[in-house]
Amino acid sequence: MINPAAQWAIQIDVTNRCRRTCSNCTRLLAHARERFCMSPWAFRQACAAVHTFPDHSTPDRNGRPKVIGMIGGEPLLHPEFPELCEIMAEEIPDRRHRGLWTSEPLLITLGAC
Numbered sequence: 001m002i003n004p005a006a007q008w009a010i011q012i013d014v015t016n017r018c019r020r021t022c023s024n025c026t027r028l029l030a031h032a033r034e035r036f037c038m039s040p041w042a043f044r045q046a047c048a049a050v051h052t053f054p055d056h057s058t059p060d061r062n063g064r065p066k067v068i069g070m071i072g073g074e075p076l077l078h079p080e081f082p083e084l085c086e087i088m089a090e091e092i093p094d095r096r097h098r099g100l101w102t103s104e105p106l107l108i109t110l111g112a113c
């Protein structure tokens with residue numbers, strides 16, 4: 001097992017809302033009893049807790065820049081997604097270290113939000 005400090009990315013789970021029903025859902029959404037959306041306050045706390053990860057953790061063994069990003073469910077369905085992006089930009093100023101994992105068919109690149 002790779003030490004968490006040596007991982008390439010940290011994913012912050014901001015919601016379990018999703019439009020899809022993938023049979024192999026790694027988020028186990030079919031078993032969720034109710035939907036949740038992380039509050040902007042909690043998201044800021046999460047970002048602040050890990051904001052040193054990109055520059056103060058074991059370098060990625062493949063040389064990739066370290067990334068902290070949003071995942072779900074589908075992060076774009078979070079009703080306060082624009083506010084989450086603003087918080088992320090404040091807490092993680094270097095856009096090379098911001099990420100977004102989405103299943104929506106949009107052209108979104110790492111650090112775009």
Ligand code: SF4
Pocket residue numbers: 018019020021022024025026027028029072073074103
């Ligand atoms: S898109 Fe992702 S979160 Fe949504 S059902 Fe499929 S695997 Fe699960």
